[in-house]
Amino acid sequence: MSKKIAVICGTGAATSTIIMNKLTKFLEEKQIKARTTQSNVNAIANSYEDYDLIVSTTHVPNSVTTKVINAVPILTGIGADKVYDEIEKELNS
C-alpha cells in the first residue's frame, strides 16, 4: 500500500506549494508510489494520524507523533540531498 505524506507549512500556501512540486517530481523520478496532500500546521495537529510522514517547512508541535522531516533545505538548496535521502529512507521503511 502506498504511503501517505502530508506536505505542510504555516499557511499551507507558499512554501508547501514549492515543496509539493519538488517532492512530486522526486517521487516520480524514484518511482516511489506515495500519496501526497498539501496542508498547514494547524490542520495537521488534528489529522496527523492519517499520514505516514510529514514533510514540513515550519515547526510542528510535539503532540504530533507522526515522523516529521524538516524540508527547509529544499528551499535553499543547501543540504537538500540529505533531506531527499531521508524522505526516501522513510518511505521505504
Next chain:
Amino acid sequence: MEAITRYIATFKQMEVVTREEAIDGLSVVLNESGYVKETFLSAVLEREKVHPTGLPAAVGVAIPHTDTEHVLKPALAVGVLENPVPFQVMGNPEENVEVKIVFLLAMKEPQAQLDLLQKLMGLLQNEELLIQLSKSENLEQAKKIFSTIPIGE
C-alpha cells in the same frame, strides 16, 4: 521582459533596525497600491512570530507572507536592507539569520503563482543573482535580475 516580473510591485532599499520595520515598510506599498487588505500587515507580523521565514541562503533572506484571505492581488515586494536584521529561521525558530533581502509575498492562489514561487526558489539557490539583487538600485534592475533566474532544482 518575462511575465514573472509583473508580480514585482516594488523594490526598496531600506534602512531599518528591526524585522517589523522592514515588513511594515514593504507592506505599506502593497496596501497603498491595492494589492493587500488593511489586515495584511498585522497578519504577516503575527504569522512571522509563530512561523518565522528567515532562510540561511548564500545571502540571508526572509520570505514573510500570510493567509490568502488578506490578499487582493498577488504581488511581491522586495526590500534590500542597508544593515541586515535578524529573522528567526524557518522551521528552526531557536536560530536567527541575519537577513539582507526581504521578499514580502502576497499570495492569492498558490497554484496559479507557482511560477513566482519557483523563480523565488531558484533565486534563493543562486548566490550570484542574490548578490546582484542586493546591489540593485531600482525596480527596473531588480526586474531584470528576476527575468534571468533559472527555475530552482
